[in-house]
Amino acid sequence: xxxxxxxxxxxxxxxxxxxxxxxxxxxxxxxxxxxxxxxxxxxxxxxxxxxxxxxxxxxxxxxxxxxxxxxxxxxxxxxxxxxxxxxxxxxxxxxxxxxxxxxxxxxxxxxxxxxxxxxxxxxxxxxxxxxxxxxxxxxxxxxxxxxxxxxxxxxxxxxxxxxxxxxxxxxxxxxxxxxxxxxxxxxxxxxxxxxxxxxxxxxxxxxxxxxxxxxxxxxxxxxxxxxxxxxxxxxxxxxxxxxxxxxxxxxxxxxxxxxxxxxxxxxxxxxxxxxxxxxxxxx
Amino acid sequence: xxxxxxxxxxxxxxxxxxxxxxxxxxxxxxxxxxxxxxxxxxxxxxxxxxxxxxxxxxxxxxxxxxxxxxxxxxxxxxxxxxxxxxxxxxxxxxxxxxxxxxxxxxxxxxxxxxxxxxxxxxxxxxxxxxxxxxxxxxxxxxxxxxxxxxxxxxxxxxxxxxxxxxxxxxxxxxxxxxxxxxxxxxxxxxxxxxxxxxxxxxxxxxxxxxxxxxxxxxxxxxxxxxxxxxxxxxxxxxxxxxxxxxxxxxxxxxxxxxxxxxxxxxxxxxxxxxxxxxxxxxx
Numbered sequence: 001x002x003x004x005x006x007x008x009x010x011x012x013x014x015x016x017x018x019x020x021x022x023x024x025x026x027x028x029x030x031x032x033x034x035x036x037x038x039x040x041x042x043x044x045x046x047x048x049x050x051x052x053x054x055x056x057x058x059x060x061x062x063x064x065x066x067x068x069x070x071x072x073x074x075x076x077x078x079x080x081x082x083x084x085x086x087x088x089x090x091x092x093x094x095x096x097x098x099x100x101x102x103x104x105x106x107x108x109x110x111x112x113x114x115x116x117x118x119x120x121x122x123x124x125x126x127x128x129x130x131x132x133x134x135x136x137x138x139x140x141x142x143x144x145x146x147x148x149x150x151x152x153x154x155x156x157x158x159x160x161x162x163x164x165x166x167x168x169x170x171x172x173x174x175x176x177x178x179x180x181x182x183x184x185x186x187x188x189x190x191x192x193x194x195x196x197x198x199x200x201x202x203x204x205x206x207x208x209x210x211x212x213x214x215x216x217x218x219x220x221x222x223x224x225x226x227x228x229x230x231x232x233x234x235x236x237x238x239x240x241x242x243x244x245x246x247x248x249x250x251x252x253x254x255x256x257x258x259x260x261x262x263x264x265x266x267x268x269x270x271x272x273x274x275x276x277x278x279x280x281x282x283x
Numbered sequence: 284x285x286x287x288x289x290x291x292x293x294x295x296x297x298x299x300x301x302x303x304x305x306x307x308x309x310x311x312x313x314x315x316x317x318x319x320x321x322x323x324x325x326x327x328x329x330x331x332x333x334x335x336x337x338x339x340x341x342x343x344x345x346x347x348x349x350x351x352x353x354x355x356x357x358x359x360x361x362x363x364x365x366x367x368x369x370x371x372x373x374x375x376x377x378x379x380x381x382x383x384x385x386x387x388x389x390x391x392x393x394x395x396x397x398x399x400x401x402x403x404x405x406x407x408x409x410x411x412x413x414x415x416x417x418x419x420x421x422x423x424x425x426x427x428x429x430x431x432x433x434x435x436x437x438x439x440x441x442x443x444x445x446x447x448x449x450x451x452x453x454x455x456x457x458x459x460x461x462x463x464x465x466x467x468x469x470x471x472x473x474x475x476x477x478x479x480x481x482x483x484x485x486x487x488x489x490x491x492x493x494x495x496x497x498x499x500x501x502x503x504x505x506x507x508x509x510x511x512x513x514x515x516x517x518x519x520x521x522x523x524x525x526x527x528x529x530x531x532x533x534x535x536x537x538x539x540x541x542x543x544x545x546x547x548x549x550x551x552x553x554x555x556x557x558x559x560x561x562x563x564x565x566x
Contacts, residue, residue: 181495181496184495190532197531211401215498261511
């Protein structure tokens with residue numbers, strides 16, 4: 001199999017690593033606008049050769065793992081260049097605009113929209129890790145619009161990587177993911193900002209931070225190049241989730257201001273049952 | 284050494300475990316208003332015998348690890364009952380009201396106010412773990428008000444447990460800890476609430492949650508019995524930090540509403556340097 005990976009960062013690179021491991025006769029071509037990343041990917045060894053979009057005609061499978069606003073521009077061009085039997089997948093954290101961008105493309109049936117719910121707060125080729133996707137959920141959108149044989153080819157890869165599959169339409173995907181992923185990133189970035197602002201006036205505040213703070217602020221290390229476009233493309237849903245979050249925080253604040261400590265206790269107790277819900281998701 | 288631990292939960296229990304390990308000739312007496320917890324502590328084996336405050340006259344060292352509003356009531360009574368040579372420490376996450384509660388007590392010099400920055404989102408005796416405090420910061424307040432010999436006794440324990448020591452006045456402690464600990468817990472609880480509310484209408488949303496969400500929402504599992512009193516006692520500082528957090532979230536939202544994606548990118552990039560700041564704090 002000839003696999004082209006466009007974007008050799010955390011997600012693209014982790015795909016390569018696992019595919020190399022589980023499907024050893026795959027030749028992996030890497031494409032990236034960042035020459036240094038391409039060099040690193042080659043040096044680390046998860047791609048076999050650097051390539052360009054001019055060579056996409058050779059591909060059996062193409063994985064696109066770049067900022068989602070760039071995917072919208074690039075995806076139609078990728079479909080233009082591939083052979084009729086090739087499979088193209090994007091792994092972006094938004095699905096609606098991406099699916100729209102090729103809705104009427106001649107090669108729509110060559111495309112499969114996926115979102116593996118996996119990652120870390122790090123980015124770039126050095127951030128790529130083995131078995132990142134093992135046991136993780138992979139959301140597939142508009143599966144019915146992809147040629148059946150190419151669905152099968154994709155499933156072989158997902159099975160080899162140990163992914164759990166869920167099907168969803170792009171509108172629902174973008175709505176729900178705003179709550180369980182995009183909002184977490186904003187809450188974390190803004191928590192980081194709030195504490196950094198304080199630190200400017202009060203030195204050594206971070207010396208008092210423990211594992212709880214580190215855990216809630218971890219995602220504030222995430223790549224702005226990747227997350228800016230996600231917030232942009234999922235703007236309406238993100239604003240909705242953010243508004244509800246701000247309302248909840250303001251309500252908590254007013255309980256505190258009104259000395260309603262019973263109310264506070266009740267709030268926290270109700271939320272505590274998230275313990276049960278989170279069973280099986282690792283932090 | 285005869286050690287009395289009042290409150291045999293996560294923190295009290297973890298102290299017992301490490302002290303048993305590093306100072307094996309210690310006899311540990313457990314006091315708790317919850318009989319079941321006392322039974323568990325005895326069964327797990329980190330206390331040697333259940334006790335009551337009537338026996339506090341036997342103690343060489345007393346560690347108080349209970350909700351901070353209860354500490355304020357109980358601490359003067361504990362000091363009333365101990366012998367002149369005993370050391371009493373509380374481990375609460377707030378320090379100002381606790382220090383005030385015994386400021387003029389005859390046995391003020393028998394008391395040392397500490398806050399070990401260590402813990403997990405779990406609670407109760409079963410949550411107690413070995414080496415919880417190893418390498419962790421322990422903030423000591425008003426050290427100059429504690430008898431020198433008793434400071435030495437405390438330091439022996441802290442050294443045995445591998446703690447890093449920092450000194451701070453209670454007002455600064457409560458101000459700073461609101462930002463790096465108390466606010467994290469609220470952000471996490473309210474994130475959990477926002478997603479649970481959404482889940483009520485949109486089923487299976489949690490199936491889409493990954494490690495990022497789990498990490499930011501982890502603290503929403505924390506004990507309301509412990510955290511309600513902390514927010515209550517540190518009300519003013521918590522409200523201040525919460526207000527700044529809400530302002531930052533609202534600003535982020537307005538950047539998004541105004542399509543100021545360059546502004547968003549710049550925000551995230553500036554906050555990204557938290558990577559460097561967080562070096563050494565484990566999530």
